[in-house]
Amino acid sequence: MVGNSIDPFKPGSTRTIVSPVTQNQLRPLEAHCRVVILETALSDQEHALVADFLKSYPNQRVSIGGRELQNVSFLKHYPFLTHIRIGLWFLNDLSGIESLSEKLEILELGGTKSESLSLSMLGKFKNLKSLNIEGSFKDFLTIKKLHQLERLNLRSFTLPNLKAIDTLGNLMWLHIGLGGTKSLAGISNFEKLREIQLWKIRGLADLNEIGRIESLEKLSLSELKQTTSLPSFERLNKLKRLYLYCLKGVSDLSPISAATELEELLVLNCHHFEIKDFQPLAGLKKLRRGLISIGGKKKNSAVEALLHLEKINSGQTPQPT
Numbered sequence: 001m002v003g004n005s006i007d008p009f010k011p012g013s014t015r016t017i018v019s020p021v022t023q024n025q026l027r028p029l030e031a032h033c034r035v036v037i038l039e040t041a042l043s044d045q046e047h048a049l050v051a052d053f054l055k056s057y058p059n060q061r062v063s064i065g066g067r068e069l070q071n072v073s074f075l076k077h078y079p080f081l082t083h084i085r086i087g088l089w090f091l092n093d094l095s096g097i098e099s100l101s102e103k104l105e106i107l108e109l110g111g112t113k114s115e116s117l118s119l120s121m122l123g124k125f126k127n128l129k130s131l132n133i134e135g136s137f138k139d140f141l142t143i144k145k146l147h148q149l150e151r152l153n154l155r156s157f158t159l160p161n162l163k164a165i166d167t168l169g170n171l172m173w174l175h176i177g178l179g180g181t182k183s184l185a186g187i188s189n190f191e192k193l194r195e196i197q198l199w200k201i202r203g204l205a206d207l208n209e210i211g212r213i214e215s216l217e218k219l220s221l222s223e224l225k226q227t228t229s230l231p232s233f234e235r236l237n238k239l240k241r242l243y244l245y246c247l248k249g250v251s252d253l254s255p256i257s258a259a260t261e262l263e264e265l266l267v268l269n270c271h272h273f274e275i276k277d278f279q280p281l282a283g284l285k286k287l288r289r290g291l292i293s294i295g296g297k298k299k300n301s302a303v304e305a306l307l308h309l310e311k312i313n314s315g316q317t318p319q320p321t
Contacts, residue, residue, distance in 0.1 A: 021046045026053045035061045035085075041068055047077040058082055061106070072096035082106065085132075089113055097121055104128055111135035111156060122146065133157055141165070154179065162186035176201060188212035199223060207231040214238065221247060233259040245269055254280040264289045266312070267303075271295035278303045 012030030016037045026049065029036070036057075042050065054060065063085040064072065071093040072086060079101045086097075087110030094117045097107075104125045115136040122128070123145040130151040131143065140157075143149065144167045151173040152165075158179040159165075163186030171190045177199040187193070187209050195218040196210065204224055210216070211232035219236075221227070222245035233239065233255050241264040242256065253273070256262070257280040265287060267273065273294045281287065290309040292300045304311060 017042075017050055019043070019046055021049055026050070029057055029060065033060070035063050037063045037065060039065045041066060042074065044074075044077075047074050051077040054078065055080060061085065063108075064088060073099075075099045084108070086110060091117065094118065095121065098124065100125070102126060106130040108132040108153075109134065109137070119143070144168070153177075154181075157181075163189070166190065175199070178202075184209040191215060194218065196220065197222075202226075211235060217241070219243070221245070223247075225249060230255045233257075237261055240264060242266070243268075248272060251277075253277050257281055257283060260284065260286070262287050264312070265307070265309070266291045268293040275299060275302045275306065278306055282306055 010032060013032060013034050014037060015025070015029060015033055016039055017025045018040045019042050021042065036054065038050070054062065058080050059082050061083045062078070062081055065087050067090060069088050070090050072088070072091070073096040075096045076099040079099055081100060082103055083106040084100070084104070085108035089112055091112045092114050098121045102125060105127060107125070107128060107130070109132065111134040116138060118138045119142045120139040122142045125146065127148055128146050129148055131146065131149060132153040132155070134155040134157070136157065141164055144165055146168065148170055149168050150170050152168070152171060153175040154177070156178040159181045161183040166186045166189035168190065170192060172192050172194045174190070174193060174195070175197040178201065180202045182203040184204070184207065190213070193213055193215055196216065197220040198204065199222040201224060203226055205226040205228065207221070207227060207229070208231050210219065212235060214235050215238060216236050217238050218241040219239060220243040224247060226249065227247060228249040229252065230250060236259055239259050239262055242259065242262060243266045246269040248270070251272070262284055263286050265281070268291065271294055284307070287307055288310055289312055290304065290307065291312045292303040292309070294300060294303065
C-alpha cells in the first residue's frame with residue numbers, strides 16, 4: 001500500500017474517547033484527524049454525548065475497540081455514520097450493525113474469536129462502496145447484493161474462487177491477503193477492476209486469470225510462495241504499475257515485456273534475480289520510475305540503469321499488507 005500523505009503520528013491525527021467521557025475528548029477535531037476511536041464501553045448517556053459530538057463529522061472514520069465489548073448494540077446512537085471500523089476480538093453478536101443507516105459507505109470488520117458471526121445483515125447497505133473483512137464469517141455471499149461496492153479487502157478469509165461474487169460489477173479495487181484461496185477463477189469477470197493486491201495467500205499458484213483483466217492499471221503480488229510463473233501481460237494494455245515482493249518461486253520476468261503501457265516497476269526482496277533477468281524489459285518505452293532490491297546496491301543500481309529508472313523515494317513505496 002502507498003503511504004498516507006497524513007502523518008499518522010502527528011498530534012491530533014487520532015482522537016480516543018474513553019469512559020469517563022470528558023469535554024476535552026469532545027473538543028473540535030483537528031482538520032487532519034484520521035480516526036475517532038471509541039476504546040471502552042460507554043454508558044448510554046456517554047454515547048448520547050459522543051453521538052451529538054460526531055454529528056458534526058458524519059464522514060469521519062470511527063473505530064470501535066475494547067476487549068470487554070461483545071456486541072455493538074450501542075450503534076443505535078450513531079445511525080448517521082458513513083465510515084466505521086469494528087475491531088472487537090470477543091464480539092459475539094453483530095446484529096447491532098443494523099442500526100446504521102443505509103447511507104453507510106465504508107465498513108471495516110476486524111477479526112473475531114468467534115467464527116459463527118453472520119454477515120446476513122449487510123444486504124441492507126445498498127450504498128456501501130468499501131468493505132474490509134478479516135477472518136471467518138458466515139453468510140459471506142450476502143455481499144453479492146452490494147452492487148455499488150467499489151473496494152473489497154479480504155484478509156485471513158478463504159474462498160474456493162471468485163465466481164460466487166462476480167456480480168459485483170462496480171468493483172475497482174481488490175485486496176486478498178492471507179487465507180487459503182487457491183483459485184482466482186472468476187476474477188476476470190470484474191470488468192471495472194483497476195487494482196489487485198495479492199499477499200501471502202496459502203496455496204495460490206496459478207495467476208493466469210489475471211492476464212484476462214483488460215481494465216487493470218495496478219498489480220501487486222507479494223509473498224506468494226506457491227507461485228512459480230507470472231501471468232501473461234499481453235492483454236493488460238492499461239497496466240501502469242507493477243509491484244513484486246518476495247516472489248521466490250518466480251524465475252522468469254520476460255512476460256512483463258508485453259506490458260507496453262507500464263510506467264512504474266518495483267521488484268523488492270527478490271534476491272534470486274540477476275541483472276540479466278531484467279534484460280527483456282529494456283524495451284519498455286514508457287517505463288520511467290521504479291525501485292529494485294535484488295541484493296546489493298551494485299546489482300540494484302545496474303538494473304535501474306539498464307531500465308533507465310527514476311528511483312522512487314521510500315515515501316512512495318507500497319508495502320505488503
